[in-house]
Amino acid sequence: MASSDLMVGLEIGTSKICVVVGEGRPDGTIKVLGVGQAPSRGVRKGEIVDFETAMKCVHEAVVDAEQKSDVMIRSVYVGVTGAHIQSFNNRGAVVLPEDRDEIDDQDVEDVKINAREVSIPAPNAFLHSIIQHYHVDGQDGVLNPIGMLGEKLEADFHIIHGVRTRIQNTIRCVKELPLDVEDVVFNALAAAQVVLTQHQKNLGALVIDIGGGTTDYILYVDGAVKQSGCFAVGGDHITNDISMGLRIPMTRAEKLKIEEGSVTLGNCLPGETVLLKDDSGFAGKEVERETLNTIIHLRLREIFELLKRKLEEEPFINYIGEGVFITGGCSHLSGIAHLAEEVFEVPARVAHAQTMSGLTSAFENPQFSAAIGLIKYAHAVQADRPRANWRQRITKFIPGFR
Ligand SMILES: Nc1ncnc2c1ncn2[C@@H]1O[C@H](COP(=O)(O)OP(=O)(O)O)[C@@H](O)[C@H]1O
Ligand SMILES: [Mg+2]
Numbered sequence: 001m002a003s004s005d006l007m008v009g010l011e012i013g014t015s016k017i018c019v020v021v022g023e024g025r026p027d028g029t030i031k032v033l034g035v036g037q038a039p040s041r042g043v044r045k046g047e048i049v050d051f052e053t054a055m056k057c058v059h060e061a062v063v064d065a066e067q068k069s070d071v072m073i074r075s076v077y078v079g080v081t082g083a084h085i086q087s088f089n090n091r092g093a094v095v096l097p098e099d100r101d102e103i104d105d106q107d108v109e110d111v112k113i114n115a116r117e118v119s120i121p122a123p124n125a126f127l128h129s130i131i132q133h134y135h136v137d138g139q140d141g142v143l144n145p146i147g148m149l150g151e152k153l154e155a156d157f158h159i160i161h162g163v164r165t166r167i168q169n170t171i172r173c174v175k176e177l178p179l180d181v182e183d184v185v186f187n188a189l190a191a192a193q194v195v196l197t198q199h200q201k202n203l204g205a206l207v208i209d210i211g212g213g214t215t216d217y218i219l220y221v222d223g224a225v226k227q228s229g230c231f232a233v234g235g236d237h238i239t240n241d242i243s244m245g246l247r248i249p250m251t252r253a254e255k256l257k258i259e260e261g262s263v264t265l266g267n268c269l270p271g272e273t274v275l276l277k278d279d280s281g282f283a284g285k286e287v288e289r290e291t292l293n294t295i296i297h298l299r300l301r302e303i304f305e306l307l308k309r310k311l312e313e314e315p316f317i318n319y320i321g322e323g324v325f326i327t328g329g330c331s332h333l334s335g336i337a338h339l340a341e342e343v344f345e346v347p348a349r350v351a352h353a354q355t356m357s358g359l360t361s362a363f364e365n366p367q368f369s370a371a372i373g374l375i376k377y378a379h380a381v382q383a384d385r386p387r388a389n390w391r392q393r394i395t396k397f398i399p400g401f402r
Contacts, residue, residue: 006071009374011079014043014236015211017057018368019065022375030379036065042329045232046081046214047281048169055173075180077374079187080170081214083232084163090115101147103141107153115157125164127186132224147383160186160226164245182378188216188228188356190373194353195325209370212236212328219316226316231306235330238299245295246287248350252276257290260292263300264335300336302344322349327366
């Protein structure tokens with residue numbers, strides 16, 4: 001890439017590979033120059049299971065993005081997902097030496113390092129340490145402690161980690177192309193950057209990205225990330241349920257779900273059916289619309305309830321004043337926001353990336369949220385921190401980012 005203001009986000013999803021090219025503008029905004037896509041193969045539940053095949057698909061999407069944006073891509077920010085991704089909150093503390101009482105950059109670095117001095121499972125690597133709040137000598141709500149006077153600096157972090165080899169497999173797949181990996185970012189964190197405004201993060205919100213094989217989530221309260229993670233369940237499971245329940249092949253079940261499916265129950269006329277057209281010209285099969293919708297409803301309800309139970313392990317779910325934002329391919333399903341409202345008992349809506357120039361309706365697709373979010377993340381992080389390559393990042397380096 002010619003200009004350092006160009007940023008590329010790459011999401012290797014279970015259903016599709018998506019590459020977004022963005023350009024940082026002098027006024028601080030980002031312009032989306034183009035989005036490349038390719039169907040995903042060799043990826044299951046968000047993780048690479050067939051290296052060669054996945055690599056070909058990534059290559060295809062990159063070439064598509066290069067053509068659409070007229071930019072040659074050399075390096076990317078890569079989104080990662082998978083049920084191996086876990087998170088927790090932890091507080092770090094540093095005491096200033098006796099001969100100094102002004103907090104400096106190094107103290108802020110040290111408090112981050114201290115917060116990570118907890119044991120995570122041996123195969124895991126740190127992915128993100130996201131600052132929540134600083135405390136100086138017990139004073140809460142400090143936003144930037146550098147330059148303040150104090151004896152003790154404490155800081156709360158949301159720490160996201162995952163299995164090192166799984167993250168490295170994703171990175172290797174990209175590096176073999178060959179493309180440089182600028183950074184690896186948890187998908188839901190990326191999506192939240194474009195789905196939510198800072199105001200919504202402040203008031204509290206939950207972002208749920210339901211893709212093909214995974215459901216990624218991230219919860220903000222008081223402008224800070226409090227909970228995040230991933231379940232290995234998504235739209236493919238709905239398709240599979242339809243295929244099994246109605247005894248039709250997966251490809252037809254997928255088409256039926258997309259063209260006719262709804263989450264809403266009790267909306268059909270008694271006995272209303274959908275005629276499945278047969279590709280080979282044989283007489284089509286009729287399926288009951290209410291049965292189709294019930295299958296979709298039950299699986300999505302299960303996903304939401306699973307997530308709710310997980311979130312209820314901590315108190316933060318009670319503080320999401322702005323409610324639930326659903327994104328990812330499954331958010332296209334009619335009635336999904338209503339079901340989320342019923343389960344989470346807060347307002348819910350379907351959301352896609354917002355507030356970027358060049359973002360025409362073609363890009364306003366919730367399936368692109370994570371990939372578009374990656375360039376927003378890139379823009380913020382590039383302006384904010386010294387360079388560290390991915391090897392340092394997943395072994396040592398951790399940026400502060402909300
Ligand atoms: N219009 C639609 N209606 C219902 N489901 C859809 C629609 N479009 C895409 N999906 C579903 O969304 C899922 C893919 O979402 P996406 O966010 O692209 O996944 P991933 O990021 O895992 O590749 C698939 O299960 C697909 O069936
Ligand atoms: Mg996705």
